[in-house]
Amino acid sequence: MARTLFDKIWDAHRVASLPGGADLIAIDRVFLHERTGAAALRHMAELGRRPIDPARVFAVMDHIVDTRAGRGDGTLMPGGEGFITETRAACRAAGITLFDVNDPRQGIVHVISPEQGIVLPGLTLVAPDSHTCTQGAFGALAWGIGSSEAEHAMVTGTLRLARPRAMRVRFAGTLPAGVTAKDMVLALIAAHGAAGGAGHVVEFAGDAVRALDMEGRMTLCNMATEFSAMTGLIAPDDKAFAYLAGRPYAPDDFAAPYWQGLKSDRGARFDAEITIDAARLAPMVSWGTSPEHSIPVTARVPQGPARAHDYIGLAPGTPLAGTPVDAAFIGSCTNARLADLRRAAAILKGRRIAPRIKKALVVPGSMAVRRAAEAEGLDKIFTAAGFEWRLSGCSLCFYAGGESFAQGSRVISSTNRNFEGRQGPGIRTHIASPETVAASAIAGAIADPRDYLA
Amino acid sequence: MSAFPQPLTSIAAPLLTDNVDTDTIIPSREMKSTARTGLAAGLFAPWRYRDADTRAENPDFVLNQPAYRRAAILVAGRNFGCGSSREHAVWALAEHGIRAIIAESFAPIFRANCIRNFLLPITLDRAAIATLAGKEVTIDLARLTLTSGGVEHRFALEPEAQEMLLHGLDAIDLTLQHAPAITAWLAQDRSLRPWVYELAPRPLPATTEPAR
Numbered sequence: 001m002a003r004t005l006f007d008k009i010w011d012a013h014r015v016a017s018l019p020g021g022a023d024l025i026a027i028d029r030v031f032l033h034e035r036t037g038a039a040a041l042r043h044m045a046e047l048g049r050r051p052i053d054p055a056r057v058f059a060v061m062d063h064i065v066d067t068r069a070g071r072g073d074g075t076l077m078p079g080g081e082g083f084i085t086e087t088r089a090a091c092r093a094a095g096i097t098l099f100d101v102n103d104p105r106q107g108i109v110h111v112i113s114p115e116q117g118i119v120l121p122g123l124t125l126v127a128p129d130s131h132t133c134t135q136g137a138f139g140a141l142a143w144g145i146g147s148s149e150a151e152h153a154m155v156t157g158t159l160r161l162a163r164p165r166a167m168r169v170r171f172a173g174t175l176p177a178g179v180t181a182k183d184m185v186l187a188l189i190a191a192h193g194a195a196g197g198a199g200h201v202v203e204f205a206g207d208a209v210r211a212l213d214m215e216g217r218m219t220l221c222n223m224a225t226e227f228s229a230m231t232g233l234i235a236p237d238d239k240a241f242a243y244l245a246g247r248p249y250a251p252d253d254f255a256a257p258y259w260q261g262l263k264s265d266r267g268a269r270f271d272a273e274i275t276i277d278a279a280r281l282a283p284m285v286s287w288g289t290s291p292e293h294s295i296p297v298t299a300r301v302p303q304g305p306a307r308a309h310d311y312i313g314l315a316p317g318t319p320l321a322g323t324p325v326d327a328a329f330i331g332s333c334t335n336a337r338l339a340d341l342r343r344a345a346a347i348l349k350g351r352r353i354a355p356r357i358k359k360a361l362v363v364p365g366s367m368a369v370r371r372a373a374e375a376e377g378l379d380k381i382f383t384a385a386g387f388e389w390r391l392s393g394c395s396l397c398f399y400a401g402g403e404s405f406a407q408g409s410r411v412i413s414s415t416n417r418n419f420e421g422r423q424g425p426g427i428r429t430h431i432a433s434p435e436t437v438a439a440s441a442i443a444g445a446i447a448d449p450r451d452y453l454a
Numbered sequence: 455m456s457a458f459p460q461p462l463t464s465i466a467a468p469l470l471t472d473n474v475d476t477d478t479i480i481p482s483r484e485m486k487s488t489a490r491t492g493l494a495a496g497l498f499a500p501w502r503y504r505d506a507d508t509r510a511e512n513p514d515f516v517l518n519q520p521a522y523r524r525a526a527i528l529v530a531g532r533n534f535g536c537g538s539s540r541e542h543a544v545w546a547l548a549e550h551g552i553r554a555i556i557a558e559s560f561a562p563i564f565r566a567n568c569i570r571n572f573l574l575p576i577t578l579d580r581a582a583i584a585t586l587a588g589k590e591v592t593i594d595l596a597r598l599t600l601t602s603g604g605v606e607h608r609f610a611l612e613p614e615a616q617e618m619l620l621h622g623l624d625a626i627d628l629t630l631q632h633a634p635a636i637t638a639w640l641a642q643d644r645s646l647r648p649w650v651y652e653l654a655p656r657p658l659p660a661t662t663e664p665a666r
Contacts (some may be wrong), residue, residue, distance in 0.1 A: 006509075013640040015632065015635055015636055016632055016635050018614060019611065019613070019614070020612060020613035020614035021613065021614075021615070022612065022614050024629065024632055024635075024636075026636075026639060026640070027642065028650050035482075035541065036540055036541065036542075036662050038489060039489075039541070039542075040490040041488075042489070043490070052636075053651075055653045056651070056653065058648075069655045077483070079486050079487070082488065083488060086488050087471060116655075120589075120649065120650075122647075123650065127543070128539055129539055130538055130563055131535065132537040144539040145539060145563060145566065145605075146541035146544070146563060146566060146567035147541045148567065148570040148571070148572065148625070149489075149543060149566060149567075149570065150626055151626065151627065152626050154634075155626050155630075156626060156629040156632075156636060157640065158628060158629060158632075159634060160614065160628075160629060162612055166509050171536055172571055194473050194533055194536060195473075195532055195533040195536075195561075198533070198559055198561075198562070199562075205568075205603075225563075226536075228533055228536060228559075228561055228562065229562075230640070248655040249653055249655050250649075252647050258647075278629075289473075290472075290473045290536075292473070305472070307471065355491070364561050371491060377498060397483050398477065398538075399481070399482060399483060399547075400482040400483055400485075403481030403484070416510055417475070417477070417537060419475045419477050419478065419537060420478060420500060421478065421481060421500045422475075422477050425500065425506065
């Protein structure tokens with residue numbers, strides 16, 4: 001019987017069928033970070049439990065690390081140092097591989113996992129971080145869990161799971177210039193709602209997905225959690241195999257028939273299907289307080305929940321383009337890989353951010369991305385334009401009580417969440433692609449990146 | 455954390471907004487240690503306080519209203535608990551005294567976190583939820599029913615989750631009963647997919663720890 005890629009991975013990892021209908025699913029990799037991983041490590045140690053195979057558990061410091069030059073364990077968030085020192089001690093005690101604060105391999109968990117070849121096609125990988133779905137871009141079943149489930153996965157090598165349904169989202173056709181993976185996923189969530197993927201694993205397919213580079217595919221899968229899906233994934237192809245081959249923890253090649261079979265069979269049945277015409281998409285920007293509140297940059301703010309209009313300070317009918325912004329942020333597991341920085345830099349080259357922009361940050365997704373960008377001179381383009389060039393970390397994708405934007409700021413941001421207060425109390429976030437962030441920083445107002453393409 | 459208090463009777467505090475996210479339930483800045491406790495004061499901090507620093511209350515917020523200060527049941531909208539995977543959201547709710555949430559739908563990670571902490575997530579349709587807001591509700595987890603004003607609603611829950619909540623069962627202890635099956639599966643898988651287990655990385659720069 002024809003099976004989906006999801007079916008194949010699920011079936012290959014079923015250790016047992018549990019009474020009551022759930023399955024016991026083997027977990028190949030667990031990745032932790034200092035924010036929620038520390039809670040799992042602490043509880044595990046308190047109960048005298050140990051990982052079943054510590055070699056398959058990894059950890060990184062990314063969420064609250066300082067991103068300024070010369071950093072150590074100290075954080076701008078009050079009390080943050082304890083998360084870092086506790087995570088380090090717990091990893092050492094449990095024999096877990098840690099990418100520490102100043103390790104050259106350090107970076108945001110979902111950026112460094114593929115860089116190191118830790119995620120591989122066909123694997124199950126979990127992390128106590130909702131954006132673990134990013135790694136589905138490589139054809140792995142990778143999803144976010146809580147700290148208790150992370151402990152369960154470490155200790156037992158498995159999770160108890162009800163089988164989700166399968167959805168296919170097909171992006172047909174070719175993306176127009178200036179329109180990116182970020183715009184694809186925002187368009188999907190805007191059209192079908194922030195709960196549109198509930199109960200499903202989403203396979204992204206179609207010509208426009210095939211045409212994306214691996215960085216773009218990661219951006220697309222990254223926001224499957226914003227669609228309330230368990231995760232997203234994309235069948236691995238030669239681009240995925242070429243990206244991973246020879247990475248530190250990856251095989252040298254992916255020629256064996258096993259790897260080539262990691263795709264949905266012709267005629268495989270999905271429980272739900274959505275098709276979107278990529279050629280009709282435009283750069284998307286959020287107007288409100290949920291990613292489902294996203295519209296083409298050329299559109300007017302629609303009627304939404306009163307609370308969202310009040311918080312964001314934009315009435316229905318207002319054109320989104322031209323809304324003044326006070327700050328710009330390029331970073332996060334969504335949009336801070338080398339390709340993202342290149343595209344933003346292409347718009348910023350030879351230009352300067354508007355005087356009204358009080359804070360503009362570029363925070364590379366990993367230290368490897370940072371080094372690669374510097375080797376191409378991208379850092380000089382960003383700093384000449386007026387952006388700060390930081391060390392890697394999650395930074396101001398969320399406000400942890402340390403560094404902040406100025407009170408009342410409206411921020412154009414390449415991140416994934418425009419929730420109330422996400423980037424700080426009262427901060428109004430508009431999420432968009434890195435090129436839209438770059439264009440808006442130059443204009444000092446929400447701007448269409450297509451007006452800035454060379 | 456203990457088993458679900460069966461049966462549970464409480465006034466149902468209405469928080470009928472869609473897409474309530476875990477950043478709002480417990481903001482990152484309220485997660486001050488690696489412990490699972492000490493989080494109740496930060497629960498819904500952005501909405502509950504006029505000033506999160508002084509903890510000056512916002513009297514309009516539902517859980518600050520006299521009728522709902524001790525509510526153990528919350529009724530909510532669509533996609534409750536979306537966003538960050540932080541289990542701190544559930545720990546904060548439970549520490550505050552919330553034992554059940556009735557919503558149109560839940561974000562998947564949040565829902566799984568609820569079950570692991572014996573906080574009951576009930577899904578009902580929007581019309582039924584509207585009739586429960588502000589009313590006394592009794593939840594019978596053994597029968598999978600809830601009653602309010604003489605009207606009974608049935609709800610669905612996976613049999614395993616029902617067992618775990620009723621008896622306060624620890625998922626790791628339950629799974630470790632399958633240790634022989636897990637060991638056998640791993641031995642077989644190791645021969646099928648050796649690359650999953652052979653994890654000696656290629657030579658890399660030495661890890662450098664930060665100066666203090």
